[in-house]
Amino acid sequence: MSDDLIAVFQEELAELLESLERGLVDLQENPEDAGLINQVFRDLHTVKGSGAMFGFTDLAAFIHDFETAFEKVRAGDVPVTPELVRLGLAARDQIPGLVNGDPDPNGDRVAILDALRDLTSGVATDVVVAEDTVVIEARQSDAPSVLWFRLSDDALALGARPDIILSELKDLGATQITADLSRIPSLDDLNADQCYVAWQMQLPAGVSPSDVEDVFMFADAEWTLTPTEVVETVEADEIDDLLAEAPSLDAPSPAATQPKTEKAVAAPAAEPAASIRVPAARLDALMDSVGELVTVEARLTELARHSRDPALLSTAEEVTRLSARLRDATMTMRMVPMRTLVSRFRRLILGLSSDLGKPVEFVVDGEDTELDKTVIEKLADPLVHILRNAIDHGMEDPAARAQTDKDKVGCIELSAKHVGGEVHIIVRDDGRGMSPEKIRAKAIERGLISSEAQLTNGQVFALVLEPGFSTAETVTELSGRGVGMDVVRRTIEGLRGVIEIDSKLGLGTTVTLRLPLTLAIIDGLLIEVADERYTLPMSSVKEIFELPLDKRTASRNGDYLDIRGQFVPFVRLRRLFDCAGDPPTEQNVVVVEAGDARVGIVVDRIIGTNQTVIKQVSKLQQGARAISGATILGDGTVSLIVDVAQLLAMSGPLIEPKKEVAA
Amino acid sequence: MTKTVLTVDDSPSIRRMIALTLREAGYNVLEASDGQDGLEKATTSRVDAIITDQNMPRMDGISMIKALRQHPNGRGVPIVVLSTDSADTLKSQAREAGALGWMVKPFTQDKLLAVIKKVLG
Amino acid sequence: MTLSASHKIVITFSIGPQRLAIPATDLREIIDPLPTTRVPGAGDFAPWVVNVRGAVLPLGDLRLPLGINDPNPAERPEDARRFLVLEAIIGGEATTVTVMADIVHEVATIPLKSIEQLPANSMWPSEFIEGLFKGPEGEFVLIPDLSAIFTAMAQRAAVA
Numbered sequence: 016m017s018d019d020l021i022a023v024f025q026e027e028l029a030e031l032l033e034s035l036e037r038g039l040v041d042l043q044e045n046p047e048d049a050g051l052i053n054q055v056f057r058d059l060h061t062v063k064g065s066g067a068m069f070g071f072t073d074l075a076a077f078i079h080d081f082e083t084a085f086e087k088v089r090a091g092d093v094p095v096t097p098e099l100v101r102l103g104l105a106a107r108d109q110i111p112g113l114v115n116g117d118p119d120p121n122g123d124r125v126a127i128l129d130a131l132r133d134l135t136s137g138v139a140t141d142v143v144v145a146e147d148t149v150v151i152e153a154r155q156s157d158a159p160s161v162l163w164f165r166l167s168d169d170a171l172a173l174g175a176r177p178d179i180i181l182s183e184l185k186d187l188g189a190t191q192i193t194a195d196l197s198r199i200p201s202l203d204d205l206n207a208d209q210c211y212v213a214w215q216m217q218l219p220a221g222v223s224p225s226d227v228e229d230v231f232m233f234a235d236a237e238w239t240l241t242p243t244e245v246v247e248t249v250e251a252d253e254i255d256d257l258l259a260e261a262p263s264l265d266a267p268s269p270a271a272t273q274p275k276t277e278k279a280v281a282a283p284a285a286e287p288a289a290s291i292r293v294p295a296a297r298l299d300a301l302m303d304s305v306g307e308l309v310t311v312e313a314r315l316t317e318l319a320r321h322s323r324d325p326a327l328l329s330t331a332e333e334v335t336r337l338s339a340r341l342r343d344a345t346m347t348m349r350m351v352p353m354r355t356l357v358s359r360f361r362r363l364i365l366g367l368s369s370d371l372g373k374p375v376e377f378v379v380d381g382e383d384t385e386l387d388k389t390v391i392e393k394l395a396d397p398l399v400h401i402l403r404n405a406i407d408h409g410m411e412d413p414a415a416r417a418q419t420d421k422d423k424v425g426c427i428e429l430s431a432k433h434v435g436g437e438v439h440i441i442v443r444d445d446g447r448g449m450s451p452e453k454i455r456a457k458a459i460e461r462g463l464i465s466s467e468a469q470l471t472n473g474q475v476f477a478l479v480l481e482p483g484f485s486t487a488e489t490v491t492e493l494s495g496r497g498v499g500m501d502v503v504r505r506t507i508e509g510l511r512g513v514i515e516i517d518s519k520l521g522l523g524t525t526v527t528l529r530l531p532l533t534l535a536i537i538d539g540l541l542i543e544v545a546d547e548r549y550t551l552p553m554s555s556v557k558e559i560f561e562l563p564l565d566k567r568t569a570s571r572n573g574d575y576l577d578i579r580g581q582f583v584p585f586v587r588l589r590r591l592f593d594c595a596g597d598p599p600t601e602q603n604v605v606v607v608e609a610g611d612a613r614v615g616i617v618v619d620r621i622i623g624t625n626q627t628v629i630k631q632v633s634k635l636q637q638g639a640r641a642i643s644g645a646t647i648l649g650d651g652t653v654s655l656i657v658d659v660a661q662l663l664a665m666s667g668p669l670i671e672p673k674k675e676v677a678a
Numbered sequence: 679m680t681k682t683v684l685t686v687d688d689s690p691s692i693r694r695m696i697a698l699t700l701r702e703a704g705y706n707v708l709e710a711s712d713g714q715d716g717l718e719k720a721t722t723s724r725v726d727a728i729i730t731d732q733n734m735p736r737m738d739g740i741s742m743i744k745a746l747r748q749h750p751n752g753r754g755v756p757i758v759v760l761s762t763d764s765a766d767t768l769k770s771q772a773r774e775a776g777a778l779g780w781m782v783k784p785f786t787q788d789k790l791l792a793v794i795k796k797v798l799g
Numbered sequence: 800m801t802l803s804a805s806h807k808i809v810i811t812f813s814i815g816p817q818r819l820a821i822p823a824t825d826l827r828e829i830i831d832p833l834p835t836t837r838v839p840g841a842g843d844f845a846p847w848v849v850n851v852r853g854a855v856l857p858l859g860d861l862r863l864p865l866g867i868n869d870p871n872p873a874e875r876p877e878d879a880r881r882f883l884v885l886e887a888i889i890g891g892e893a894t895t896v897t898v899m900a901d902i903v904h905e906v907a908t909i910p911l912k913s914i915e916q917l918p919a920n921s922m923w924p925s926e927f928i929e930g931l932f933k934g935p936e937g938e939f940v941l942i943p944d945l946s947a948i949f950t951a952m953a954q955r956a957a958v959a
Contacts, residue, residue, distance in 0.1 A: 019694075020691060020694055020695055020698070023690055023691045023694050024691035026690075027689060027690050027691050054735075056733075057688075057733050057734075057735065060733050060762060061688060061689050061733070063762055064689060064692065064731075064760075064762045064783045064784070065689045065691050065692055067762070067783060067784035068691070068692055068695060068783060068784045068785070069691060069695075075784075169776075171754065172747070172753050172754055172776075173754075173756065173757070173776055173777070173778045174727070174754050174755050174756025174757065174778050174797070175756070175778055176756070176797070176798075176799060178799065179796065179797075179798075179799040182799070183796070208753065208754070232779055232793075232796060233756065233758070233778050233779035233793070233796050233797050234778070234779075235773065235778070292690055
């Protein structure tokens, strides 16, 4: 078996295992769901079938027993219980080891199967697992024999081929082949799909009934094989009657193979549409090419604009349209639903809940929300961390909950939804919540903020994300929320996302991850300061207006704009980026938003919008904190992408940035 | 004229194995990942034989065969059903639905070729 | 032919008055100067990026880590300037970077035994120099340790 096939099998197995896990965990919540039970069964079945095909016989044997246990569940004889799910998951976990050929020194596998069997036995069912077909080896005929056969009425419609059958029979040594045309009706009654002809022939000695059976394996035929002694000289039209009395050598159906209880398969549920499997690397390569195309397209558009040649202009427009379509199609291909992550989380919560003795209900909403696959992959760890925190630190134990009139069973909700150009992933618990005062006090103690700092609640909760907020040796119920959260924040920010925390003491905590839909291409707003062109992510741009004349020079009281009654701080990009020269008389303000913070960015002028293919900047330039990446403009020059979240963090005078922008 | 075999299986590895084996033997192979897909391909392309799995999402093998036999393009095409066990109910179900025969998984590449030869000559 | 065992193929170039050599295996290409984009806050070692055929690469200035002082920068002919596209290991990761050269001289095959260690009391930063050899006119040609330089500069940028 080629390595290539094995690789395909391995990949398929990984998916099946995930589906199996998801199915089992979901069953726990919906034990009666026939569709789920069928799905689990089908997954097991496929693992067994493919495993056997690819030579993993131990695996196939193991799954066979696993499947047998579930057979009774499918038949409705055994209810789905938490114990059954637990054992099912344990069995599922054995599969990778079986595939790797890992030994099982402690006999775990047998133990699991035994436990499964115990759990599902004791229920009266007469399910008998089918053994391989019982082959009845009829006595070898020493004498030549006569074979007579007729295809069933619909055999031709089923694709049976008398010509192949006859040629195979010839290979067995058939002679004196004659056709029995007696049944052919008149032309009016003739159905072209039906075979009316029967055949008779002599077969040499040594041809056994099983040899003949082999010939008719793929033909539905009525046939008899009779030693020559019996039939001596008979007219063809008498054969029928004669043979009707002859003992049938047809293999009887093996009595041992009682039918499995085949429960009606529910109407096919909405399954994902037919799909083809593409290695992730190819998608990445495609995305890279699309990125380059978008860059070239920008250059073409620029050239066309300069040339003013109408034909070139319209061609460039066409290319723009097509490349946008191609970009969208490619990005869609990279989209993966959140669901792929959720089963892992269910299991985590299930395990933590029982380990910690804190019963929780895990509610998931928006599993179908799709994100770029790179984002999904990178989200797994941060989300595990946040969920773990929620149950470990956020959730009170049942006794404490009872005292506060809360339901004994806590609730953790994971939801995902599209909001504009972002995806919001929200983890909400109804646990004890956090006290802003305590966090504040602790942050002051840790030197993260000055005691005079005026912070909004959002800013206070954001402090738990600071690296210095919690240290391993001071894990308390309060600080525990923060352990490792700086890592989470780094990951999310690496995805150009933002974390927001909100909490109500006694009522619970909500952690919101706001992520861009895709990492590769964004819509950008191109702006200019001091002849340098920068790109702002369009998704963060809220509004653009002219800088009021009275704000042209810096105010002693800080730079604020009154936007419809709200004071919004603003930064002068010229100053922040240490640009040379004087600003023009007319400047623009671009108001950007990240989280619930807003800031105005003063720029010389707005150039326009563009499709921005994001390129990473080198580690050599990681000192440029206000820059999240770079993009190549139509004229081939590089425009840097402004990191709006960082800009907000740096411009927020309320939280003292620990490090000033190196300028 | 090259014969075309349609393989219908939700397991990509089995599909691939069948496709590789048959292609090496000079057959043309179409692949479908479930009954629905198989039905579409069988009714819209010229197919000389079909090898289908039984238990598949969206549409199982038996339903596909039944539907196919109703379709003008689906009559007369030999269909071989794959199954992981050889219980007779399965066979009679398959037969009733309109399958020509069946093959028990696991099978070897040689066995597959022998079966296809039996079906297509 | 075991030239590679006994010899090293290098590209020699100058930054200011200093002649330098880098192994040909580290050099990806030599290109004419490209328009640069300033990266605010990136520090003084690699304050620009350039677009090299669709890749955005940092443009570094070896003057800083090597402590090269050019008293007469105006004397360097503008049209001799080149960018060297190099492969370096930054913190264990292969990275492509560009550096500026005032003039590129030649590809030279130098015997390994002619390469010397930096003298103990030299004015050059020993942590960034692999070795040196005598050039055609008797001047010292430095072989910079590119990976050490870029790794150190990246760390510097991280704490900037």
